[in-house]
Amino acid sequence: MGYLVIGHITRDVTPAGDFVGGTVAYSGRAADALGCQTAVLTSCEPEYEGLKQLAPLAVEVVPAANTSTFENIYGEDGRTQMLYTVADKIRPEHLPLAWRQPAVVHLGPLTNEVAPAFMRHFPHSIIGLTPQGWLRRWTVDGRVYATEWPEAEQYLPLADVVILSEEDLLNDEMLPRYRRLSKLLIMTENLRGCTVFAEDExxxxxxxxxxxxxxxxxxxxxxxxxxxxxxxxxxxxxxxAEFANFIAAQSVTKIGLDAKIDLIQSLQHEKNYSIT
Structure with a gap:
């Protein structure tokens, strides 16, 4: 099965050093660990060392002068997220011809970099959205803040699956609106699991x-x-959803991308969670 994930790979600045991050890294490596032929379309500096973390995958890089670089700063008022540099936009014309018919397309923007128009280019694929990157902007000095996605009404109905974190909710009206617009909406709820909104159920x-x-x-x-x-x-x-809860829950018991992926690979043979 082909799994294509689109978005920025990132450099994440932490007190322990810089680490690779981004939906393309974690979702891409997880899909590969679950037995999918996985491809990544991203943008960053061509020499970014974090690309080595995607070595098992097919990777197409839109060359950029910068790699998107985040830092989470924790203080008395909670978390402040900073975005220091941003890679380039990713548009449908960047898509290799050989990647036009994957079984699953996962649009995973982090910096409003993924063109929503991608949804019109995969008529035979399952299209999944994790829209957090369309729900954030940043100030001149790089401070990230939450905002509405003005194109939600236009594009959410085109997706087969929308996966939203409860932390993405901006107000009480957002969840019922996204539920109304989406064919299938999943809201993740951290250690509590998730809520699935499918049609009227x-x-x-x-x-x-x-x-x-x-x-x-x-x-x-x-x-x-x-x-x-x-x-x-x-x-x-x-x-x-049950399967995803199980895999995600197991992943938080390990530190680091490689350790999490090694565990997921070992779970392929878990009796009650076969992926075949």
């Missing part, structure tokens, strides 16, 4: 209890696991 799917060690990338890993299983199990959203 709503179910809260609990996650297994684990000891959380590092939550980085859990939302992106959830998204990849959901979309992969959704494509493989006849588009059953309830079973896909």
């Amino acid at each position: 709503t179910r809260q799917i609990p996650a297994p209890r684990v000891t959380q060690v590092e939550p980085t990338g859990a939302g992106d890993i959830f998204a990849a696991a959901f979309l992969v299983q959704f494509a493989r199990n006849g588009r059953n959203p309830w079973q896909a």
Whole structure:
């Protein structure tokens, strides 16, 4: 099965050093670990060392002068997210011809870099959105803030699956509006699991209890696991959500991208969570 993920790979600045980040890294590696032929369309500096983390995948880079670089700063008022440099926009004309018919397309913007028009280019694919990057902007000095996505009404109905974090919600009106616009909406709820809104039915799917060690990338890993299983199990959203909860919950018990991916690969043979 072909899994294509589009968005910026990032350099994440932390007190422990710089690490590779971005939906393309975590979702892409997770889809690969779950047995998919996986491709990444991204933009960054061509020599960015973080690209080595995508070595198992097919990667197309839109060359940029900068790599998108984030830092999360924690203080008495909570978290402040900074965006220091931004890579280039990613548009449909950047898509290699050989990548036009994947089973799953995952649009994972982080800096409003992914053209929503991609949704019109894959008529035979399952299109999944993690829209957080369309819901953020930043000030001149790089401080990131949440905002409305003005094109939501136009593009959400074109997606097969929309996966939204409860942390993405800007107000009480946003969830019912996105639910109305989306064919299938999943709201992730951290350690509590997720809520699935499918047509007229709503179910809260609990996650297994684990000891959380590092939550980085859990939302992106959830998204990849959901979309992969959704494509493989006849588009059953309830079973896909249960599977994604399990995979994401296990990922937070490990530190670092490689350790999380190694664990996911080992779970392929888990008796009750077969991905075949």
